[in-house]
Amino acid sequence: MSKLKYALYTGCTARESTPELLSSTLAVAEKLGIELVLLDEASCCGASHLQDFDEFLSLVLNARNICYAEQLGLPMVTICNTCQLNTVMTKERLDNDPEMRARVNEKLAEVGLEYKGTSSVRHFLYALIDDYGLENIREKVVKPLSHFNIAPFYGCHNIRPSHIHYKHNAAALPPEGEYHIGEGGGENLEHEQPLMSKYTGENPYAPDSLERLIEALEGKSVDYESKNKCCGFHVDLQAPKTSNALTGTALSDAIDNGADVVVTPCPLCQLNMDLKQESAGKQLGREIEVPVLHLPQMIALALGCTLEEIGLKHNVTKATGLYA
Amino acid sequence: MSNEKTQTAGATRKVTIKAFRFNAETDYLPYYKTYEMEVGKDELILDLLNRIKWEHDGSFSYRRSCRHGICGACGIKVNGKPVLSCKQNAHELIDLFGDELVFEPQSQKRAVKDMIVDKGDFWSKHAAVKPYVETEVDPHPTSETLMSPEQVENFLDADYCIQCGSCHYACPVIEVNEDYLGPAAFAAAYRFTVDPRDEAGRERLETTAELGSGVWDCVKCYECAEACPKGVNPIEKITKLHNLQFEEKVAERNVATKHAEGFVRSIKKFGYLDEQDIVLYSEGLGVVKHLSEALKMIKAGKVHPFDFAKKKMPRSKNLEEIQKLIEISKTNEL
Numbered sequence A: 001m002s003k004l005k006y007a008l009y010t011g012c013t014a015r016e017s018t019p020e021l022l023s024s025t026l027a028v029a030e031k032l033g034i035e036l037v038l039l040d041e042a043s044c045c046g047a048s049h050l051q052d053f054d055e056f057l058s059l060v061l062n063a064r065n066i067c068y069a070e071q072l073g074l075p076m077v078t079i080c081n082t083c084q085l086n087t088v089m090t091k092e093r094l095d096n097d098p099e100m101r102a103r104v105n106e107k108l109a110e111v112g113l114e115y116k117g118t119s120s121v122r123h124f125l126y127a128l129i130d131d132y133g134l135e136n137i138r139e140k141v142v143k144p145l146s147h148f149n150i151a152p153f154y155g156c157h158n159i160r161p162s163h164i165h166y167k168h169n170a171a172a173l174p175p176e177g178e179y180h181i182g183e184g185g186g187e188n189l190e191h192e193q194p195l196m197s198k199y200t201g202e203n204p205y206a207p208d209s210l211e212r213l214i215e216a217l218e219g220k221s222v223d224y225e226s227k228n229k230c231c232g233f234h235v236d237l238q239a240p241k242t243s244n245a246l247t248g249t250a251l252s253d254a255i256d257n258g259a260d261v262v263v264t265p266c267p268l269c270q271l272n273m274d275l276k277q278e279s280a281g282k283q284l285g286r287e288i289e290v291p292v293l294h295l296p297q298m299i300a301l302a303l304g305c306t307l308e309e310i311g312l313k314h315n316v317t318k319a320t321g322l323y324a
Numbered sequence B: 001m002s003n004e005k006t007q008t009a010g011a012t013r014k015v016t017i018k019a020f021r022f023n024a025e026t027d028y029l030p031y032y033k034t035y036e037m038e039v040g041k042d043e044l045i046l047d048l049l050n051r052i053k054w055e056h057d058g059s060f061s062y063r064r065s066c067r068h069g070i071c072g073a074c075g076i077k078v079n080g081k082p083v084l085s086c087k088q089n090a091h092e093l094i095d096l097f098g099d100e101l102v103f104e105p106q107s108q109k110r111a112v113k114d115m116i117v118d119k120g121d122f123w124s125k126h127a128a129v130k131p132y133v134e135t136e137v138d139p140h141p142t143s144e145t146l147m148s149p150e151q152v153e154n155f156l157d158a159d160y161c162i163q164c165g166s167c168h169y170a171c172p173v174i175e176v177n178e179d180y181l182g183p184a185a186f187a188a189a190y191r192f193t194v195d196p197r198d199e200a201g202r203e204r205l206e207t208t209a210e211l212g213s214g215v216w217d218c219v220k221c222y223e224c225a226e227a228c229p230k231g232v233n234p235i236e237k238i239t240k241l242h243n244l245q246f247e248e249k250v251a252e253r254n255v256a257t258k259h260a261e262g263f264v265r266s267i268k269k270f271g272y273l274d275e276q277d278i279v280l281y282s283e284g285l286g287v288v289k290h291l292s293e294a295l296k297m298i299k300a301g302k303v304h305p306f307d308f309a310k311k312k313m314p315r316s317k318n319l320e321e322i323q324k325l326i327e328i329s330k331t332n333e334l
């Protein structure tokens, strides 16, 4: 297989409170032979809060991040749902609103940059499924996850609003030659077994990409209603009661349906659901205890990465037992 | 009115419909009833509701009126997806969910009879934002009130709202916080606030800025954007209200506004968000309530409490570019 290569936008969380996300992502890429170039120039995406304060500034900073991927001539991948949504919302705006693009580029020109719109922006989850291919991932599994009941938790910002994700997460890759498409299937795979319905891509009311990935790693996925609901992270400071109610309900739902472990592609969901189990449990008046993994941590377990790379010691709810 | 006549053979698909049944006056608990039918390619969900009533059970209840996607009466959920029954093609949903369709009211806890819900909370919250133009009207005007195309464009999509409640009952915060005004009310607040004829803008911005009931309690889940059959995109209007609160200096310094503004403060210093600082800065003294969680994070090596010089804090390469861009692009202050 020719080598897949992407520009990795890490976001803040992977460089700060969830170092295990970055180390496991890099370890998975290494095992699969995917090359990731870190975008060290990038800034914070604003995590959906900066835009509340200053929408224009948020567009400028996110456009600058994309510029650096464009300079490398690489498609960008993200490892956080909220980064993904903020970045593609910026891209969507600039690609369709020439006036705004001109305003943003006028600012970027002051630091010698220009947004061109040449790099696609996708979550690493979809790059793995569509470019690398589930069948190829299955072949690399050395420690099947067959003894785990895994509850997938999708996180809002990778599935809603669906039209934008469908467009960007399923974005056509640049032409071959400039960039090599894995033999994993890409578009073909998608046609055989559509990731998404014809008009929304991944069906936000019944998503299944994580189940398919879990299945490729030979784990059993847990079916539960809350898998596509919100974890409440974004109001944690101003409305902890709302946040706890949503986190607690989702986790209880997973536990009551037999989950041994929860997995999510969003580090904000992960942090929230991992850290807040005690306070959410108190509010709901029940016991809540279940390890919550980042998506690449789960893949890294199955691919036989080291304990250090998987970084289970950084998970708040004890997860080291998952490594056998 | 039988649908069979209009259907061409072969174009129909067999579906099993599981419908939520409940009569608040006689039933203790709701239950589901199953109906099997062949569904033609042009049939709408409203046609299927009609067929349950006409062909199976005359007591089956649901709301509908205009049959043209404009009265907002016929919203229900199909397999969890909010739809306007009179606009939603059934085959499209079969493509999406398979041949078992589950019909449920928009909100089960507000169900009165089958698909019919008590929308009282929706209407009172909608009314709370003054969803109309407030102004002194000259009874004998000598000229029309003119509006530029740009001014209209500004609120046109928000104006398409038909108060169907799809977004409101898809919103998770509505379920857990009874004060929360909700996406439809916010979209209406925005629509009238930016109407150049209106004079109650400031009042609406103040109402929607309140902690507990206002826009700062939105969890940003985008359920409302996904649910709206009219493309109103309520969360986008919520973002605009946030920005207007700062522009019009309505925003008060509180944990939520400081949190939003704190991002600029952090990005200026590091390029990245200083996750520790933003909590300290937003909460002020209130930070003590995060103590037990902070300890857990320290134990897991997620934060570095004694790193006063911020040596462990990552910094973006070419930070001076970011600082310059903030300087020349920022539009709002707190």
Ligand code: SF4
Residues within 6 Å of the ligand: A081, A082, A154, A155, A156, A157, A158, A229, A230, A231, A232, A233, A234, A266, A268, A269, A272, B219, B220, B221
């Ligand atoms: S689930 Fe919560 S933290 Fe994750 S993307 Fe959605 S709102 Fe953000």
Ligand code: SF4
Residues within 6 Å of the ligand: B167, B170, B171, B172, B173, B174, B182, B183, B217, B218, B219, B220, B221, B222, B223, B224, B225, B234, B235, B238
């Ligand atoms: S984005 Fe906000 S208003 Fe919309 S459904 Fe979610 S919490 Fe409710």
Ligand code: SF4
Residues within 6 Å of the ligand: B160, B161, B162, B163, B164, B165, B166, B167, B168, B183, B184, B187, B227, B228, B229, B230, B231, B232, B233, B234
């Ligand atoms: S915003 Fe859309 S979903 Fe919400 S009430 Fe109006 S039309 Fe219905």
Ligand code: FES
Residues within 6 Å of the ligand: B063, B064, B065, B066, B067, B068, B069, B070, B071, B072, B073, B074, B075, B084, B085, B086, B087
């Ligand atoms: S019946 Fe009026 S909107 Fe559907």
